[in-house]
């Protein structure tokens with residue numbers, strides 16, 4: 492898409508009835524909240540995977556806002572503060588596992604897989620009241636593999652509407668046993684959901700599931716479907732971001748040193764690293780924003796139907812599929828000074844004079860990411876804690892260009908990213924050694 496827009500300009504026709512835009516104005520026109528009297532740009536059928544209960548896929552704005560209202564309680568600042576201990580628990584265990592499995596820097600760990608252990612366990616606990624035990628076991632739970640694999644191939648399913656002929660070749664494109672695996676995944680979701688309902692009698696928690704249960708009229712199917720959606724939306728995305736934001740500073744050692752210096756000057760013990768204290772770290776903020784710009788986890792232009800509206804000065808008739816490529820905006824020299832380079836200082840103080848709104852990793856408007864606060868909490872805590880505890884050494888040195896080394900399906904398929912973790916904080920080494 493980047494190449495197409497560079498060659499053909501800001502509006503590119505990508506199909507018989509679909510247009511791709513590449514400007515910030517177009518992004519705002521399509522995704523912002525609408526003013527009174529104007530119609531919304533609705534999600535297209537590309538989101539329809541046959542499950543009507545998923546908040547991510549639902550098209551009807553009335554049903555969507557009802558769902559969003561119920562779920563948003565679990566994402567409020569208060570709810571997140573109440574859940575922060577759960578996040579710390581998995582992150583601290585994760586740190587210990589990095590030391591233990593990595594034999595204190597002697598053995599590399601594949602971070603493309605390992606970050607999933609932490610993000611899935613956190614969101615699993617917040618959604619179903621129990622983790623997948625991935626951190627404790629130091630390997631991905633079967634369910635995680637099913638979800639990740641399923642989300643890659645769901646792209647092919649949604650393409651069926653756009654390219655009807657794909658039905659004919661679909662059986663050959665899908666790995667063997669995919670249908671059985673999908674059924675297995677649904678069965679596990681139902682099972683986890685039933686267990687969470689049973690647990691609700693003995694557990695008082697202000698988590699996502701509790702708020703859905705409090706609504707009182709959601710069926711077991713709806714509960715399972717929504718909780719699974721949260722797990723998919725909130726785990727692979729954050730883990731993907733973390734993988735990219737590990738590779739870029741490792742390839743730019745000055746950035747890593749500056750980040751470590753900031754974390755070291757702010758904290759003398761790992762317990763001081765909390766959601767509140769990390770929120771003030773300026774350079775960490777720069778690293779995160781730059782990581783989200785240069786390697787956005789949700790990278791495809793989010794398709795919408797035009798309601799019959801003007802997009803960046805062009806009238807687009809109703810029914811035309813439109814999308815703005817966040818990735819193209821993030822690499823546009825009209826918005827960014829030297830966009831290919833990883834420069835956290837863009838986001839600090841005066842910066843480099845970039846148009847920062849041209850990075851929209853969480854989207855904007857009524858369908859913007861609901862989990863943004865949880866995502867920032869996890870991203871800040873995990874980066875600060877890792878840098879505080881370990882010196883990182885890149886083992887996968889053969890990767891020259893991270894984005895090129897990844898493949899884009901619906902989400903990024905990442906290559907192995909081998910990293911060694913050398914313990915640097917003596918207090919923490921003691922904990923690592925005692926971990927079994």
Ligand code: HEM
Nearest residue numbers: 721724725728729732789793852853854858860861862866
């Ligand atoms: C770095 C991490 C993340 C990124 C970059 C990200 C990005 C996004 C984007 C771009 C959308 C809009 C999708 C669209 O319009 O098609 C979205 C929606 C959503 N995200 Fe995230 N997300 C992240 C983490 C999370 C987390 C931790 C959760 C928590 C469960 C979450 C839950 C959701 C939900 C529920 C929606 C659907 C909102 C709606 O339709 O009203 N996300 N996310």
